[in-house]
Amino acid sequence: MVDESYTRTLELLEGKKEELVKVAQLLMEKETINHEDIVDLIGAQPFEGDKNYEVYIKNKFHGIEGGADIG
Incomplete structure (x- = not known):
């Protein structure tokens, strides 16, 4: 293995x-x-990522603390 x-x-x-x-x-x-640097450099993931992480990144990008989804 x-x-x-x-x-x-x-x-x-x-x-x-x-x-x-x-x-x-x-x-x-x-x-x-950071995440944005990597996406800019090599592109987005070729597969669907973890939804909680995607919410975290979206909120972080918009300056929102915590894990609440902004929609």
Whole structure:
């Protein structure tokens, strides 16, 4: 199981090497990056994310504290 996970991780990193390099370069420039930086850099996730996280990001973007959905 560990060997399979290791192999899968290597394949994922090799397959996403271009994106990985972009993120690493931005981190070298800024030291700290956020969700928006990553989306601007490599695009949105290719899958649906966690709804609670999406609400958190949307509220954070609009300056709302806590987890209440703004609709």
